Amino acid sequence: MADRYFPLSKNQLEVLTKQYPTPFYLYDEKAMRENAQKLTKAFSILPGFKEFFAVKGLPNPFIMKILADEGFGADCSSLPEIILSERAGIEGEDIMFTSNETPEKEYIYANLKGAVINLDDITHIDYLAKAIGGIPELISFRYNPGPLKEGNAIIGKPEEAKYGLTRPQIFEAYAKVKEMGAKRFGLHTMVASNELSNDYFIETARMLYELAVELKEKLDIQVEFINMGGGIGIPYKPEQKAVDYDYVAQGVKKAYDDVICNGRQDCFKTTPIKFFMECARVITGPYGYLVTRAIHEKHIYREYIGVDASMADLMRPGMYGAYHEVTVAGKEDADKDHVYDVVGSLCENCDKFAVQRKLPKIDRGDLIIIHDAGAHGRAMGFNYNAKLRAGELLLRSDGSVVQIRRAETVDDYFATLDFKKLATFRA
Numbered sequence: 499m500a501d502r503y504f505p506l507s508k509n510q511l512e513v514l515t516k517q518y519p520t521p522f523y524l525y526d527e528k529a530m531r532e533n534a535q536k537l538t539k540a541f542s543i544l545p546g547f548k549e550f551f552a553v554k555g556l557p558n559p560f561i562m563k564i565l566a567d568e569g570f571g572a573d574c575s576s577l578p579e580i581i582l583s584e585r586a587g588i589e590g591e592d593i594m595f596t597s598n599e600t601p602e603k604e605y606i607y608a609n610l611k612g613a614v615i616n617l618d619d620i621t622h623i624d625y626l627a628k629a630i631g632g633i634p635e636l637i638s639f640r641y642n643p644g645p646l647k648e649g650n651a652i653i654g655k656p657e658e659a660k661y662g663l664t665r666p667q668i669f670e671a672y673a674k675v676k677e678m679g680a681k682r683f684g685l686h687t688m689v690a691s692n693e694l695s696n697d698y699f700i701e702t703a704r705m706l707y708e709l710a711v712e713l714k715e716k717l718d719i720q721v722e723f724i725n726m727g728g729g730i731g732i733p734y735k736p737e738q739k740a741v742d743y744d745y746v747a748q749g750v751k752k753a754y755d756d757v758i759c760n761g762r763q764d765c766f767k768t769t770p771i772k773f774f775m776e777c778a779r780v781i782t783g784p785y786g787y788l789v790t791r792a793i794h795e796k797h798i799y800r801e802y803i804g805v806d807a808s809m810a811d812l813m814r815p816g817m818y819g820a821y822h823e824v825t826v827a828g829k830e831d832a833d834k835d836h837v838y839d840v841v842g843s844l845c846e847n848c849d850k851f852a853v854q855r856k857l858p859k860i861d862r863g864d865l866i867i868i869h870d871a872g873a874h875g876r877a878m879g880f881n882y883n884a885k886l887r888a889g890e891l892l893l894r895s896d897g898s899v900v901q902i903r904r905a906e907t908v909d910d911y912f913a914t915l916d917f918k919k920l921a922t923f924r925a
């Protein structure tokens with residue numbers, strides 16, 4: 499099987515490493531934009547479609563600016579993420595604030611900036627009202643469907659998730675905020691992550707549309723949007739298949755037509771319900787790469803290739819045993835006749851980018867590409883073992899490369915320490 503796509507040749511990559519030593523992340527703007535356009539085109543058959551890019555997946559304002567240029571908003575779950583969105587030029591209701599266990603000051607800031615506040619719990623109504631002195635005109639709730647009725651097994655086990663309001667709470671909550679003066683309403687859910695089933699998303703949307711109809715019938719509340727959350731998966735493994743945007747969009751449209759238009763009379767005729775999502779993984783994941791160099795080889799009970807990146811740069815394999823495709827620059831067509839563990843330098847044995855993986859023979863100095871690292875990659879990085887995280891490069895659509903975040907330095911690592919105080923500190 500042909501190796502996975504990578505936008506630069508070995509020579510181009512070697513040239514790049516002269517200016518930017520490994521390890522680094524590389525993001526492919528052209529591919530990212532094409533995907534964003536494909537998603538938008540597919541889902542534009544739904545009224546008011548908007549994707550709010552979940553900032554936590556790739557919190558880089560350069561990337562966010564590109565995505566905003568493609569019409570995306572931002573989904574934030576913390577105050578710094580809101581600030582970052584503003585720096586990228588995303589403001590007001592283009593920011594969805596889907597947080598949980600939210601501190602008071604974050605609600606205050608989100609409200610001040612006019613972000614859409616999406617509450618994770620019924621008790622947050624009073625908490626928010628106390629923080630900001632009332633209820634915003636527009637308010638949304640995150641629904642947790644819990645143990646669903648038969649035939650909906652596809653939705654997994656939301657009853658074990660900490661998020662959202664139960665079904666009875668949802669009705670109570672909307673009634674309460676309406677009484678407190680809310681005028682505009684949204685409805686949100688997110689019950690899975692890295693899901694590859696097309697039908698799963700259609701089911702989720704249908705569930706939200708049905709709930710929207712119930713809210714209208716029982717409380718005379720008309721939601722102006724449903725937000726299906728994130729969670730669209732990507733094919734990390736070669737045998738997996740990407741979610742089909744057109745299939746999902748058409749399925750959701752059918753659910754909309756069944757439930758909202760034809761189904762239960764004409765309650766939504768005048769104002770169509772907008773369709774939102776807040777994905778990250780599928781938006782940037784496949785278009786980001788961690789580029790690292792083989793610096794050691796070790797022959798003990800297994801064959802090891804030691805690289806100059808570590809789990810501190812990309813935690814997913816170590817944390818979840820997640821699979822990431824690994825290729826070797828310039829050896830795309832070579833036989834995969836070796837079996838390696840490709841490992842980083844952390845003093846943790848789970849610091850392995852690939853375990854017992856069939857790869858071509860790797861020599862010291864080879865450039866190793868770790869694929870599908872564009873979401874929940876560098877963002878999840880950390881500084882354990884005083885590891886300094888890799889920087890980020892953007893391959894622009896015109897073929898040029900810009901650094902969009904430099905690599906960390908020792909000074910960054912020390913930035914929160916006061917060495918002056920230490921000098922006079924008596925042990």
Ligand SMILES: *Cc1c(COP(=O)(O)O)cnc(C)c1O
Pocket residue numbers: 552554555573575596688691692727728729730776777778779780873
């Ligand atoms: C993490 C998260 C997302 C994005 O998830 P993906 O799986 O990357 O699409 C969206 N919304 C919320 C509330 C999240 O926590």
